[in-house]
Amino acid sequence: EPEVTQTPSHQVTQMGQEVILRCVPISNHLYFYWYRQILGQKVEFLVSFYNNEISEKSEIFDDQFSVERPDGSNFTLKIRSTKLEDSAMYFCASAGDSNQPQHFGDGTRLSIL
């Protein structure tokens, strides 16, 4: 069964450094999402992306965050200057069309030191 894949599985970064989290959505999907889950808390929406532009973003998704679909297969989340509070699991999700539910990858655990 097709799946969303994310790399790396664990990223350790010094505070203030830039980090890029990578996702390969399911191949024929058109809608892309990033969510995060701080330890012990709910999964929270960050941003949705469709037709090469951001559809919606949450208040968490400030100027330090950006997303990109640099080619036909990858979808990336960049955090420009990481903070301690960015430590979380980051999940990528994709959906085939507006009639389909979102499918999630296994996440990248981001640890900021």
Next chain:
Amino acid sequence: QKEVEQDPGPLSVPEGAIVSLNCTYSNSAFQYFMWYRQYSRKGPELLMYTYSSGNKEDGRFTAQVDKSSKYISLFIRDSQPSDSATYLCAMVMNRDDKIIFGKGTRLHILP
């Protein structure tokens, strides 16, 4: 009032029992309802996806939606130790919309 409320558990039941997991929500604009299962160190895995009020069955799983009461349930029949996981209720207003998750219920099935 929180948008989606879910008892975090943990909930421990013996193998073979029927499990009932529930969520309530406050916003009547939610139209589509999902249940995801999440194993430790894994991403949410879609179990059930429903729209209308009523029941939807898939194998040992039944999802129930009551829009008038703003209440959704997931029933697991003949529970197995492999069902031990965190179960997340989730909902969206429109199909391509952001998902709002409950906090998740940790379920332990005791052999």
